[in-house]
Amino acid sequence: MENEVSRRTFLQWIIASLSAAIGLVLGGTGTGYFLSPAFKKEDEGWIDVGSVREVSRGAPVKLEFTQRKKDGWMTVETRSSAWFLTSNGRDFVAFDPRCTHLGCPYRWDADKKQFLCPCHTATFAVDGRVVSGPPPRPLDRFPVKVVRERLQIIPQALESGKA
Numbered sequence: 001m002e003n004e005v006s007r008r009t010f011l012q013w014i015i016a017s018l019s020a021a022i023g024l025v026l027g028g029t030g031t032g033y034f035l036s037p038a039f040k041k042e043d044e045g046w047i048d049v050g051s052v053r054e055v056s057r058g059a060p061v062k063l064e065f066t067q068r069k070k071d072g073w074m075t076v077e078t079r080s081s082a083w084f085l086t087s088n089g090r091d092f093v094a095f096d097p098r099c100t101h102l103g104c105p106y107r108w109d110a111d112k113k114q115f116l117c118p119c120h121t122a123t124f125a126v127d128g129r130v131v132s133g134p135p136p137r138p139l140d141r142f143p144v145k146v147v148r149e150r151l152q153i154i155p156q157a158l159e160s161g162k163a
């Protein structure tokens with residue numbers, strides 16, 4: 001008789017423990033879902049693009065990076081790029097790689113020290129100003145910062161080039 005009582009007690013203890021474990025898992029998941037926006041990192045949206053050492057002073061460098069976007073249950077990866085420039089190795093500028101006329105990709109001409117857009121023969125100065133051609137404004141820029149010698153940008157926060 002004493003064995004039956006202790007077996008019953010044991011089974012009740014197991015069931016209570018499993019219920020508590022399930023409750024903790026479900027409660028933690030639900031709480032995390034509802035509270036996560038309050039604890040989101042301030043720097044969300046910044047993407048690591050590469051080392052500051054990849055950009056030499058005075059000569060723009062095009063760096064490629066991968067963007068990951070959640071679409072429902074899927075994560076979609078896209079390759080993008082940006083042109084980086086620094087004059088002192090501490091402060092950096094990141095240009096959108098699309099021309100501000102009709103979006104063609106431009107390139108850096110080291111001899112002329114200008115960006116050249118082949119679509120309608122536009123040229124931009126090293127600081128992004130329009131030198132010639134039809135573009136209505138300077139090159140657009142990404143917000144950029146340096147964290148532990150790494151370049152980071154926010155690709156979705158493109159800042160329009162100011163004329």
Ligand code: FES
Pocket residue numbers: 099100101102103104117118119120121122133134135
């Ligand atoms: S798209 Fe670059 S000049 Fe037209």
